[in-house]
Amino acid sequence: MEQKLFEKFAELFGDADGARFYFSPGRVNLIGEHTDYNGGHVFPCALTMGTYAAARARSDRRIRLYSMNLNRFGVVEASLDDLTNKKEYNWANYPLGVVWAFKEKGHMPPAGFDMVIWGNIPNGSGLSSSASLEVLTGVVLCDLFGIDSLTMTDLALIGQYSENNFNGCNCGIMDQFAVAMGKKDNAIFLDTAALNYEYAPIRLEDAKIVITNSKVKHSLVDSAYNDRRRECTEALAALQAELDIRSLGDLTPEKFEQNKHLIKDPVQLKRAKHAVYENQRTIDAVAALRAGDIEKFGKLMNQSHVSLRDDYEVSCPEIDILVDLAWQIPGVIGSRITGGGFGGCTVSIVKNEAVDPFIDTIGKTYLEKVGHEAEFYTVDIGDGASRIL
Secondary structure (H helix, E strand, C coil), X not given: CHHHHHHHHHHHHCCCCCCEEEEEEEEEECCCCCCHHHCXXXXXXXXXXXXXXXXXXXXXXXXXXXXXXCHHHCCEEEECCECCCCHHHHHHHHHHHHHHHHXXXXXXCCCCEEEEEEECCCCCCCCCHHHHHHHHHHHHHHHHHCCCCCCHHHHHHHHHHHHHHXXXXXCCCHHHHHHHHCECCEEEEEECCCCEEEEEECCCCCXXXXXXXXXXXXXXXXXXXXXXXXXXXXXXXHHHCCCCCCCHHHCCHHXXXXXXXXXXXXXXXXXXXXXXXXXXXXHHHHHHHXXXXXXXXXXXXXXXXXXXXXXXXXXXXXXXXXXXXXXXXXXXXXXXXXXXXXXXXXXXXXXXXXXXXXXXXXXXXHHHHHXXXXXXXXXXXXXXXXXXX
C-alpha cells in the first residue's frame, strides 16, 4: 500500500522525498455500547483494517490534504492561520479538527504539512473511520514535529475533543481510545469514567469475529446520537436529586431498580436502563471470557442487541434482519449491532465451520429482503496507530 500512497504523494506534491508512512486502525466494539459517555465500561478492539497515510512537514503554514477514497474533493488546502470547520472541506474537517485541537491544547504545530490518505474502513459503517483518521493525524503531527510530551491516551482525548468541538458529534472516548491503544489479539476492557484499562486476550480457538455491513449509512452528527446523550444526561439529573452518583455507570442494576421511580419521563427511563444494564453486561462478558465461557459471552452479546433495539432504539430494520438471521444459524455464538447505530454493522462470533454458511445464508436472504447486498469481513485484531516507515 505504501508504494501507491507515495506515488500519489509524488504526483500531487512534486516528489515523495522525506515523506513518512503511517497506519491507524478501525475498531469494533464487542460489547458495551453507548456506555462510554455514561461513565460505564466498554470492550472494543482495534482491527487490521484502517487508514494509511503518507505525510511530510512543510516549511510554511499551509496544510494540503488528499484522500484517495474521496478523490472528487481534490486536494483540500487550509492554513494554520485559519483553522475553522468549512462545509467544502468535507472529510478533511476531521484531520483539520485535530490540528485545531492541538492548538487549543497548547501544542500548535510550528508549520503545515502535506498528507495523502487511503483507508479500507467503509465510511458510515460504524467501524470508526473518523476516529481512525483523528488518531492518525495526531500521530502524524507528533512524529513530524517532534511533539513528544503527548501520550497515546492524550491523542485519543484530543481526537475526541476535536470531534466534539470542531465536528459537532458529542461522542464518548471509546473509539479514539481503541484506535490509539489497540493491541494485537487483545480487546481493551476500559472504564470510561476513570480511563483505567486492562488488555484481555481474545482466544477464539475454533471461532472467528465476522463483521457484517448492512450498507445502510449513518451519520452520527445528523442522527439521534446527540439526542440519546441528552436523554441520558436528563435521566442522570433526575436520579441525582436523591442519589450521590456522577454517572449512570455508577449504578448497579439493583440500585437502578430501587431508584428508577425518580425518572418521570418514560423515554429517559428506557435510555438509562440500557446504560446501566449494558455496563453490567460488559463487566459480566469480560469475566466470562476470562473464565473461557465463550457461550455466555455470546448470550450477553445477544442481550445487548435486544436492549439497543428496544430500550435505546438505535437499531434499524436492516440491522435487525441481519441479527435475527444470525441467531438462527447453528454455530453462531452471539451477534449484535455495533457502533453508534442507525445502520452500520453487526459483529458476530461464529464457529469456524459455520463461517461459510453464515455468509452464504445471510447474504442471500438479506439481498431478498432488503434489495441490496451486505458485505462481510472476517477480521483480525491488530495494534493501535503508529508510524510504519
